[in-house]
Amino acid sequence: MEEKIKQLRIEHITKRFPGILATDDVSLTVDEGEILALVGENGAGKTTLMNILMGIYQQDEGRIYINGKEVRFRGPEDAFKAGLGMVHQQYMLVPDMTVTENVALGYQAAWKPFHLDLDMVRKKVIEVSEHYSLAVNPDAYIWQLTVGEQQRVELVKTLCLGAKFLILDEPTSALTPQETDELVSLLKRMKSELSIIFISHKLNEVKALCDKVAILRHGALVFSGNTADYSSNDIAALMTGHEIVLPENKEVWAGGExxxxxxxxxxxxxxxxxxxxxxxxxxxxxxxxxxxxxxxxxxxxxxxxxxxxxxxxxxxxxxxxxxxxxxxxxxxxxxxxxxxxxxxxxxxxxxxxxxxxxxxxxxxxxxxxxxxxxxxxxxxxxxxxxxxxxxxxxxxxxxxxxxxxxxxxxxxxxxxxxxxxxxxxxxxxxxxxxxxxxxxxxxxxxxxxxxxxxxxxxxxxxxxxxxxxxxxxxxxxxxxxxxxxxxxxxxxxxxxxxxxxxxxxxxxxxx
Ligand SMILES: Nc1ncnc2c1ncn2[C@@H]1O[C@H](COP(=O)(O)OP(=O)(O)OP(=O)(O)O)[C@@H](O)[C@H]1O
Ligand SMILES: [Mg+2]
Missing domain, CATH: 3.40.50.300 (P-loop containing nucleotide triphosphate hydrolases)
Known part of the structure; x- marks a missing residue:
């Protein structure tokens, strides 16, 4: 297998879509064993930046370095090969296929000249799920699984493909509070072996899990620092530029049919x-x-x-x-x-x-x-x-x-x-x-x-x-x-x- 990812560095990444600067001259570094939180308002450019890292989009300007060497990804396969893996905001599993079959879709080594070696994939799924204590049933169909279980399948799939650097795009937004706690402690355990970029709108998760935090606004990096040095409120203020006060229902019911x-x-x-x-x-x-x-x-x-x-x-x-x-x-x-x-x-x-x-x-x-x-x-x-x-x-x-x-x-x-x-x-x-x-x-x-x-x-x-x-x-x-x-x-x-x-x-x- 390839060498470890000791450092991932992006420099001056810019990406334009028609009428919009989605990523604006962003530079970031993530070192081995680090968890970086990437936060920002809806539309700030978090997913776009990660899609560029994964070779899904090509940047208009800027460079990406792994262990100091420049890399150019023409597509996600190149990013997988370099050891990057992403769990997307929108799950990408095929409902009518089993867990094993879904993993097999991206698992090149299993595609033999005249057949698909599903046994091999199944063994790998079991191995990875045991190694990281991520309970998944390799034979279950995706449509039978809860959202939390599908989330685990996405993780197992990414790890089976050999990811050494994980990108998780809002992994907790559809999880129950218990599932979220489980995921957070799992990621903490994984961090001795992997580096992670974690995207979330929930700052308590960011505080509980991440070493560093980077804030995007209108595509640009406006802040980065150590999570421990800032409260959730500090981060929220840096993110939105104003204080958030959630309204409350204080009026008595006026009656109605x-x-x-x-x-x-x-x-x-x-x-x-x-x-x-x-x-x-x-x-x-x-x-x-x-x-x-x-x-x-x-x-x-x-x-x-x-x-x-x-x-x-x-x-x-x-x-x-x-x-x-x-x-x-x-x-x-x-x-x-x-x-x-x-x-x-x-x-x-x-x-x-x-x-x-x-x-x-x-x-x-x-x-x-x-x-x-x-x-x-x-x-x-x-x-x-x-x-x-x-x-x-x-x-x-x-x-x-x-x-x-x-x-x-x-x-x-x-x-x-x-x-x-x-x-x-x-x-x-x-x-x-x-x-x-x-x-x-x-x-x-x-x-x-x-x-x-x-x-x-x-x-x-x-x-x-x-x-x-x-x-x-x-x-x-x-x-x-x-x-x-x-x-x-x-x-x-x-x-x-x-x-x-x-x-x-x-x-x-x-x-
Ligand atoms: N394929 C595309 N074509 C055109 N515009 C796009 C495309 N993908 C993203 N954008 C635009 O780029 C900007 C950044 O979007 P992005 O999905 O990166 O935001 P985000 O920070 O992930 O937001 P959210 O928290 O809502 O997921 C948005 O204005 C979006 O409309
Ligand atoms: Mg997004």
Whole structure:
């Protein structure tokens, strides 16, 4: 195998996309055994810089050195060969293939002249997963795995390909808090053997894991230093240039009619078990109800069942008196449902469509945007400019394909569309995943504004601070059932944590 990576150095890297300087003269060094945090607002250029390191994009200017020698990567294969490996923000696994088969896709040594040596790959998967205590089942299909398990598969895959230098692009944004803790301690153990660049919007993780921190703003490196010398607040201030104060829901509920009434529904998961069992929940206009729980306890299935994306075996979903159970998504949208889905790149946008088209996906036949089946281009463009400005979507123009936006900005496109198309009710599933802190502040304000306008909101989240700051009532879900419903006043971290783990919080009365 190749020599160790004792030092990775980039000098004066610049990359332009049409209308935008994505990376602006960045120089950085990472030494052996070091973990560097790369942080910055959505669209700051983190992913782009890493894609350049991996040979996915070519820089316009600048050089990359490994152990003092200049390297030029024409594609990711060259970067793999040099010992670099990246786990992408968007997982790149093939759902219909097993773990072993997915690893085999990139595993050159297994591609023999007339056959693919899957046994060899399988052994390697087991060897690597044992070496790093990364539990994965080599024979499981990707579609059977939770997000946390898929994350481990991505890591195993990267390590099987011989990575000595790991780049992790927001590896924790879709993990449960427990999975995040596990990953952080795993990476700490790995650091004796590897160097790591770790991208995250969560500064507590950065503090817990990383030796150094580098901050990008508008593509340029604006700060780098030792993590130990700065508090999370210091780093946040350096990153955004202003202090972030998350708003809180302090007003009493003004009253409102029953909006969504889910009664005794049974819904199955993709894997066939009952993800929701005899599940019931009522939400009224003008209140935010948080559904707290460790992800994988039925949250996704609830959101999909209500939005016509999953079969309901029994029970009813009354929405202002109309039963939505087993209705088509279009029917649900027509009845005034707003929906911010979990899988933003699959369910939320059409990546190849322009940003401005993605804004009107659900309203293209409305009088405002079309007439006799002809689209009103001016109005569509005006709408897009307004949304881009108010949601601070970082893009040079709105005719760009939505798929080329940064991860956080894609999320903002969906949020902007769903919040402003004036729904009668809103279901928000992990709405702030992958957003920078300034964007989280803004989205929280928007949700509270909707509430004040009298709209009911179901907020599905794992972030306890988010739930406690915003919600009038908090329903805790565990294994497809409501464990208990608490009022804003009754809720605290400890109590929610206990209920989310499926335990009795000792207060006697049941939900
Ligand atoms: N293929 C592309 N074509 C055009 N523009 C692009 C492309 N890839 C990235 N960009 C632009 O480059 C800028 C930096 O994006 P990048 O994905 O690197 O941000 P990021 O820091 O990773 O943000 P996030 O935290 O949201 O993931 C953005 O303005 C983005 O729209
Ligand atoms: Mg990114």
């Amino acid at each position: 029953l909006a969504l009434s889910v009664k005794n529904i049974n819904v199955r998961s993709d894997r066939g078990f009952l993800a929701l069992e005899d599940f019931s929940l009522d939400i009224f206009q003008g209140e935010i109800v948080g559904l707290a729980g460790v992800s994988g306890n039925g949250q996704r299935e609830l959101a999909e069942a209500v939005n016509g994306l999953r079969e309901v075996e029994s029970g009813t979903i009354e929405f202002f008196g109309t039963d939505l159970a087993n209705k088509k998504p279009y029917y649900v949208i027509e009845h005034g449902m707003g929906y911010i889905p979990e899988e933003r790149n699959i369910e939320g946008i059409v990546p190849s469509f322009a940003i401005r088209e993605n804004f009107i996906l659900k309203d293209s036949d409305k009088d405002r945007f079309s007439r006799h089946r002809f689209l009103k281009k001016k109005e569509i463009s005006r709408n897009a400019d307004t949304l881009r400005q108010s949601f601070d979507i970082r893009t040079p123009d709105t005719v760009t394909a939505a798929g080329s936006l940064s991860g956080g900005n894609i999320q903002k496109v969906i949020l902007a569309r769903e919040i402003t198309r004036a729904p009668k009710f809103l279901i928000a599933v992990y709405p702030t995943r992958g957003l920078d802190m300034g964007a989280i502040e803004f989205i929280h304000q928007e949700l509270l504004k909707k509430r004040r306008e009298g709209i009911g909101i179901l907020l599905i989240s794992e972030e306890l601070d988010e739930i406690m700051n915003l919600c009038d009532r908090i329903a805790v879900i565990y294994k497809g059932k409501i464990q208990k419903v608490l009022s804003h006043k009754e809720a605290n971290r400890r109590r929610l944590g206990i209920l989310m783990a499926g335990l009795d919080d000792g207060s006697g009365e049941e939900a």
